[in-house]
Amino acid sequence: MRKKQSIYIGIGVGAALVAIAVIYLITDMQNTPKADSLVLDFTYDEAFKNIGENLKSNGIVMSLDLRFKDYKNAEICRNFFAKPEMQKLVEYCASAELRDGNKSFLGNLHMVGSPDAPKLVVVLLQSDPMISQVEQIKTIFGSVIVELVCTCWEEVKPGGYDTVGDWINALRDFHTSGDKPHSASKALPLASKHLQIELTTNKAGYLWELLIAR
Numbered sequence: 287m288r289k290k291q292s293i294y295i296g297i298g299v300g301a302a303l304v305a306i307a308v309i310y311l312i313t314d315m316q317n318t319p320k321a322d323s324l325v326l327d328f329t330y331d332e333a334f335k336n337i338g339e340n341l342k343s344n345g346i347v348m349s350l351d352l353r354f355k356d357y358k359n360a361e362i363c364r365n366f367f368a369k370p371e372m373q374k375l376v377e378y379c380a381s382a383e384l385r386d387g388n389k390s391f392l393g394n395l396h397m398v399g400s401p402d403a404p405k406l407v408v409v410l411l412q413s414d415p416m417i418s419q420v421e422q423i424k425t426i427f428g429s430v431i432v433e434l435v436c437t438c439w440e441e442v443k444p445g446g447y448d449t450v451g452d453w454i455n456a457l458r459d460f461h462t463s464g465d466k467p468h469s470a471s472k473a474l475p476l477a478s479k480h481l482q483i484e485l486t487t488n489k490a491g492y493l494w495e496l497l498i499a500r
Contacts, residue, residue: 324405324500326479328434330380330397333404336433337395341384344425348395349383355401377401384411386422393494395430407434407498415491417458424451427483427496434498436477444474444481453483454494461485461492 330351338348355378378401384392393411397404409430413419428450431439439450447453453471461469470484484495 325399325403326405326407326434326498326500329403333397333407333434334380334382334395337430338382340429340433341426344429345387346392346422346426346429347385347387347389349385351380351382351395354379354381376405380404384426392419392422392426405499407496409494409496411494412488412490413492413494417462417492420454420458423494424454427454427494430496430498431476431481435479435481438477442476444476445472457483457485461487 330353334348334351341348376398378399380397382395384395386392391412393409396408396410397406398408399405407430409426411419411423411426413423417423431450440448445453447456453474457469457471468484468486471482473480473482478500480499482497484497486493486495
């Protein structure tokens with residue numbers, strides 16, 4: 287029961303942020319989004335397995351994922367989008383918890399879509415006010431991108447960023463240089479997908495978010 291509670295906490299922290307960010311991300315790419323056009327090219331099983339193995343090799347532990355078939359009764363599914371027409375795209379949800387080698391909670395990996403395939407991947411990570419977890423954030427975001435998007439970041443350099451770490455550093459520096467509560471990167475195209483990161487100040491420090499969609 288404790289494991290489930292901690293996962294739900296992670297979901298709750300990011301719910302409003304997802305509603306804001308995903309609408310921008312998808313409507314920016316699709317004027318009239320259709321379910322088929324948003325399906326990602328991997329299954330839930332493939333994604334969780336590959337990410338879990340990658341993270342394990344980097345000292346990050348991912349829990350077994352929870353699947354929510356009865357999406358109308360699962361908070362992560364029911365409140366993912368603010369707009370009803372976008373919420374209709376959500377038929378199925380899956381979530382896993384991320385912890386460091388000391389079993390300290392880092393955040394959650396969420397996927398939503400149809401029962402057959404995800405349409406959106408969201409990684410939510412909490413850092414302290416000093417962002418002392420920045421290297422873990424870079425490791426997790428980097429691992430997810432490698433496994434779900436491509437291994438081509440350093441070749442393509444989307445947005446002009448040499449590495450995923452440079453992209454994260456740029457958003458961190460921009461956000462912490464002022465007093466704005468929320469900052470977001472531009473959506474970057476990479477290997478037929480689009481990526482975006484967001485950063486929000488909260489009581490515990492900062493909430494980091496990575497989104498991957500078509």
